[in-house]
Amino acid sequence: MPADFPFDVVAFDLDGTLADTxxxxxxxxxxxxxxxxxxxxxxxxxxxxxxxxxxxxxxxxxxxxxxxxxxxxxxxxxxxxxxxxxHIADGTQIFPGLNAALDRLAARGVKLAVCTNKAEGLARRCIDQLGWADRFDALVGGDTLPVRKPDPAPLFEAIARCGGGRAAYVGDSITDTDTGRNANVPTIAVTFGFSDRPVDQLGAAALIDHFDDLIPTLERLARAAA
Structure with missing residues (x-):
């Protein structure tokens, strides 16, 4: 698989995006x-x-x-x-297709980050127990900085900790799409998360129904912006 990819960093929300917590x-x-x-x-x-x-x-x-x-x-x-x-991961389940998508992104040189409003300690414990201790290059939680999403600062921090560059964000809620909009970072919303409103009302750049669709959608967004 070619090493080039249109995004240097892909950041993810945690609850309702990476896993059904x-x-x-x-x-x-x-x-x-x-x-x-x-x-x-x-x-x-x-x-x-x-x-x-x-x-x-x-x-x-x-x-x-x-x-x-x-x-x-x-x-x-x-x-x-x-x-x-x-009991942080007793019943929590990783969403289908996610690990394979993360593997493919990493193989193409993409840095992976978590940007969540979950407290950093809780987020790290959850990620570790899901077997992802070494999976992500950066983790920014709700208490990592003095502000939290939808302020863009946590997303900027997650991207910076991955070395910067062109980034995309993946989430499931209006908080996530507002964060991406505030950071001027294209945001993909998953349709299977915890949104408090219909996902087509989130204002995401794109929607995906399965993580098999993530990489093709990222590539399509990059082409559309070119």
């Missing part, structure tokens, strides 16, 4: 809610709450089951985190 996020959220005396939130609802970090997920879970106060968030957050750390 909803089962473990749902379990952790519902564990914390249960300790706080709240009913569980259905897994399908949790999928649409993900994308702004663990604290925001707990806030949304509390709001969905009753009153949400910062006192309850402060009480429930360590409960959520402790449980999630112990």
């Amino acid at each position: 909803a089962p473990d996020l749902t379990a952790a959220l519902n564990h914390a809610l249960g300790v706080l005396g709240r009913p569980p939130v259905p897994a399908e609802d949790v999928r649409h709450m993900v994308g702004h970090g663990a604290r925001a997920l707990l806030q949304k879970g509390l709001a969905a089951t009753g009153e949400m106060t910062e006192a309850l968030v402060e009480q429930g957050f360590p409960i959520f985190i402790d449980y999630y750390l112990d």
Whole structure:
């Protein structure tokens, strides 16, 4: 396979893009809610709450089951985190075709990054447990910098840590497409993620239904921009 490729760096969101983390996020959220005396939130609802970090997920879970106060968030957050750390990849599944796509990108000299609003420590633990300890060249989490997505700074940082160059971003939510737009980086949205709205309303440069489509789509975007 030729070494040349139109992008030097491809960055990915984590939750709902690289992996279906909803089962473990749902379990952790519902564990914390249960300790706080709240009913569980259905897994399908949790999928649409993900994308702004663990604290925001707990806030949304509390709001969905009753009153949400910062006192309850402060009480429930360590409960959520402790449980999630112990069960971070129990039910999480890598999306089909992803590992093969990452292999093909790496073989063509592309640097791979993760840019997520998940706290960096949680993201690293999740990635390690999924067998990706050495897979990515850079990881920027929601607390790596003073700002988080959709501010473009985390994406800029991820690209810089990969050595810079022409980059593309892959995500699943409006947070991701707004981040790409703010960074002037073309963004591909997966149709199987955790979006809180129809994916055709995200404003992505392209949509993919399977990671088999990733490399042809990246090549098509580069040709269209040439």
